[in-house]
Amino acid sequence: MMYEHDDEQQDMRKRMDRQKSIEEEDRLEIVDLSGMSLDSLPNPSLNLGTICKLDLSRNNLQNIAESLTARLLNLVVLDMHSNQLKSLPNSIGCLSKLKVLNVSGNLIESLPKTIENCRSLEELNANFNKLSRLPDTIGFELTSLKKLSVNSNKLVFLPSSTSHLTALRVLDARLNCLRSLPDDLENLINLEVLNVSQNFQYFETLPYSIGLLINLVELDVSYNKIKTLPDSMGCLKKLQKLIVEGNPLTSPPMDVVEQGLHAVKAYLSEKMNADHKTPQKKKSWVGKLVKYATFNGNSRRGTGRAREEREGFIMPEYRSIDGLASPRFMGMFSPRRLFSPQTYFSR
Template sequence: MMYEQQQRFQQPMSVKVDVRKKTERSKGTEEERLEIVDLSGMSLDSLPNPSLNLATICKLDLSNNNLQNIPESLTARLLNMVVLDVHSNQLRHLPNSIGCLSKLKVLNVSGNLIEYLPKTIENCRSLEELNANFNKLIQLPENIGYELTNLKKLSVNSNKLVFLPRSTSHMTALKILDARLNCLRSLPEDLENLINLETLNVSQNFQYLDSLPYSVGLLLSLVELDASYNKIRSLPDSIGCLKKLQKLSVEGNPLSSPPPEVVEQGLHAVKEYLCQKMNAGHQSPTKKKSWVGRLVKYGTFNGLNSRGGIREEREAFIMPDYRPIDSLASPRYTGMFSTRRLFSPRNYFTN
């Protein structure tokens, strides 16, 4: 059952709070009431002291305020928090206690001044959506991908990221990765582990991103790839294998492979070009010369040697008449069958 009511926080200035309560049956026979608290767009500089039990809040909306920090003690008590929205504030960092939110599924911190996400965010293992757009992020926690394996959407566009951590490629549940408008110089090499990735946007990294890894073409679930407005000169041939790809944006790049005239013909032409190029590069290699060929090359097979363009006989390799096997084992002849002699350059045994 869902209903609305107004509730006041205990502070000198009265603040109206939109609280939606719903009843959910827990694992046992008891029932607990989870509350949705909306404090958005109230020009708050700091948070009021709540009169309700923080452990009963499942969604807290603090967006569009003037908050500069979130108290550690507040976050630590939001034990049943599922959605936390603090977008469009003045936050420079998130509290370390955010790692206590083991049930958190959606975190929106976009439109702030955050340079680093706390390492403790790796403990939010239920997280499915992380929106950190429009901040000042320089890097993401190194092990974020190893821990947030349930993450389905990662949005970090409009930041100052130079690279994505290698652990990003371990987010096997990830469906959307938006890293446009950053300073990315490269992407992780083993992207093929992102087996559920459907949308990859790395556009507008401008003068920084000059190539895509081969593994981009191994993203078998990829539907949309946007790599426009970078410095990419050549697309990986493997992109020609992306059967589910429906949208490819590569404008604004100095592409030579595929050439502009192919790109202008659309996705099908690009995939066909790259596929043909890949097949041409995987033609059967030149057959290796057999050991007999090596003997002939070095002039050791038939007892002939070349000196000054004139082939001449080598006495050491000619047996003028038949000899029994035991005589061939004599020291006079065993030397001619040594590996060193057979495969040495032709001028090694010059007379």
């Protein structure tokens, strides 16, 4: 009887908690102060703890008070794009419920380390700022992050912890000064879109681990200084869109590139089959590719479809790309589009 009584009390507490949560959600408010040419924020006439969405975009704000941010405890969406912000308050780390943060189009040179405390964050947009680096341990803390947009900044590298953003689906780092990507990309098991285009003379190589991005659908590495695509890319089974124009590619050669994605994958897979037995580095990576079920290099016998399926580079659902370097992509490099924040990918 005692156990039954305890169960009843526990059920009652759960019902009360649910009711309290519903009542709190009913009290939450959306506050829109966008496009009002504000130089500073007015003294709020409402309880900051009741705001779930705050839009401060398209104003002239140069800073946000620490005390104000610290009281936005139920904030889920914070939009501050197109202001004159040079930094974010450290108290942003108090926003434990924050899911969307948009600070694009400002003058921000660095993100506060406290942003790592926003562990509910799913989308971070910091495009068109002056970022030269991201917090070193950002990938260890923001484990819920699904979209990271940092294009049009001054980033020289992405921190190695970026490879631990296991929930990440979209990574947009185009128009920076990137030299390379982190080596251990295989942890990005949910990544679908990767754009590191237009880093121009700085970006020369892709890590071999890019072949372990098992859910990658779109990859844009255009307008860099890449001469060789890693042969592990032949194992990207879900890849449907690849943009490589504007690179001095020698492997695969341009005549293969012009045949489309299907031919590029086939070329890289054949290259892996021919080379993986000798270099020690390739051996270790082939082992990982086999483990991730992206590559099978056990046999080169057979012809036709059976052989293609064994080698893991032809799949029925592949949608070939007509003319990776065709004129229809050349408009991307016009000055008007080069500095446009819009995404180049299309479905």
